[in-house]
Amino acid sequence: MKTFAIIALLAILSMNASAQAPVQASAAQQKAMIEKIMNTETSIKSIQCSFVQTKNLTMLNDKMVSKGIMIYLKPNMLRWEYISPYKYLFIINGAKVLIKSGDKKSSIDVKSSKMFQEITRIMMNSVTGKNLLSSSDFNVRMFTQKNYWIADLTPKKKQMRSMFSSIKIYFDSSNSTVSQIDMFEKSGDKTEIRLKNPQINNRINEKLFDLD
Amino acid sequence: MKSCLIWINLLFVSLFAFAQQDTLATGHRLLLFDEAGCARYHISIQTKQAELTGICILKNMQEETLGSVFNEFGIKAFDIVYTKRDSVVQLSNTMAALDKWYIKNIIKADLQYLFLSDERENMKQDEDRVIQMLEGNSFEQRNLKFGITYTYTPITKKQEEEDNETSE
Numbered sequence: 001m002k003t004f005a006i007i008a009l010l011a012i013l014s015m016n017a018s019a020q021a022p023v024q025a026s027a028a029q030q031k032a033m034i035e036k037i038m039n040t041e042t043s044i045k046s047i048q049c050s051f052v053q054t055k056n057l058t059m060l061n062d063k064m065v066s067k068g069i070m071i072y073l074k075p076n077m078l079r080w081e082y083i084s085p086y087k088y089l090f091i092i093n094g095a096k097v098l099i100k101s102g103d104k105k106s107s108i109d110v111k112s113s114k115m116f117q118e119i120t121r122i123m124m125n126s127v128t129g130k131n132l133l134s135s136s137d138f139n140v141r142m143f144t145q146k147n148y149w150i151a152d153l154t155p156k157k158k159q160m161r162s163m164f165s166s167i168k169i170y171f172d173s174s175n176s177t178v179s180q181i182d183m184f185e186k187s188g189d190k191t192e193i194r195l196k197n198p199q200i201n202n203r204i205n206e207k208l209f210d211l212d
Numbered sequence: 213m214k215s216c217l218i219w220i221n222l223l224f225v226s227l228f229a230f231a232q233q234d235t236l237a238t239g240h241r242l243l244l245f246d247e248a249g250c251a252r253y254h255i256s257i258q259t260k261q262a263e264l265t266g267i268c269i270l271k272n273m274q275e276e277t278l279g280s281v282f283n284e285f286g287i288k289a290f291d292i293v294y295t296k297r298d299s300v301v302q303l304s305n306t307m308a309a310l311d312k313w314y315i316k317n318i319i320k321a322d323l324q325y326l327f328l329s330d331e332r333e334n335m336k337q338d339e340d341r342v343i344q345m346l347e348g349n350s351f352e353q354r355n356l357k358f359g360i361t362y363t364y365t366p367i368t369k370k371q372e373e374e375d376n377e378t379s380e
Contacts, residue, residue: 187305191286
């Protein structure tokens with residue numbers, strides 16, 4: 001009886017583990033998933049949502065949670081605003097970037113720094129999932145887990161590798177839109193960004209991307 | 213009139229004593245550690261060429277203080293280990309742009325001055341470094357030799373909780 005109970009318990013535990021673990025997609029599945037994500041990406045004109053960012057600090061065994069609002073407008077406008085527990089605004093409008101921290105504002109021409117150019121491009125492409133197509137930037141492997149498709153991106157470029165060991169983008173499999181981005185650092189730290197209640201193709205006021 | 217002045221004087225003395233007691237109770241003169249030994253700051257580093265902003269989280273432990281500095285997006289600048297016994301600061305996981313020995317030496321020396329000023333009442337004057345208290349428990353540390361100004365603004369647990377409640 002005791003042995004039976006142990007076997008039953010082990011069976012339940014292993015079933016649970018296999019239900020939780022991401023399963024790697026076959027080459028054909030991966031192609032189909034990326035195609036569907038790209039089709040969705042093409043139809044997206046704008047995204048507006050709130051987000052919760054959790055920075056997990058390995059060395060301190062602590063985390064920092066920040067919240068904000070993200071607005072994306074095709075082809076090249078992004079407003080990324082932290083509202084708590086600090087105020088920080090980051091706007092990409094074409095080749096220009098505005099950073100507002102507290103009362104201080106600074107604008108940057110993205111073309112002046114190759115690294116900045118890379119970061120802004122990858123930020124924009126992560127929001128829509130377009131990163132999956134940039135084969136020069138990442139090695140891409142697709143996984144499925146519950147209601148998600150997970151793109152596991154390993155950076156190819158040295159500059160990007162110095163910041164992240166990998167990036168995971170979670171897509172809601174029902175509508176192929178991005179719902180979470182996890183960024184892993186070599187130090188073991190992880191930054192998780194959850195996009196909440198995304199509103200797709202709502203009318204967006206372009207003034208929100210003004211750099212003045 | 214004289215009695216009024218005495219009362220005002222007594223009030224100031226008692227307020228000062230209360231503030232001193234508060235410092236002595238926590239054992240820290242600058243850094244605001246909470247009951248879990250954690251201090252959170254929004255930090256701005258102004259140099260002659262640029263200004264960087266980010267978050268600095270410190271954890272006070274028995275023999276050392278650990279810390280992490282990262283930008284608002286979560287990208288790490290560096291980790292800090294301050295050993296209290298020999299007052300030594302070590303940096304690790306430093307981002308590529310800052311990972312130069314001369315930059316790290318300046319940051320380490322400035323952080324060492326900050327930790328010593330936080331723990332010692334009669335800190336020896338340093339002709340290259342000044343710390344000045346600002347409003348709301350913020351403070352500013354200036355490195356006069358290299359023209360760097362670090363501004364630390366506390367992010368209190370209470371503020372985080374209030375923000376979380378409002379946005380939930």
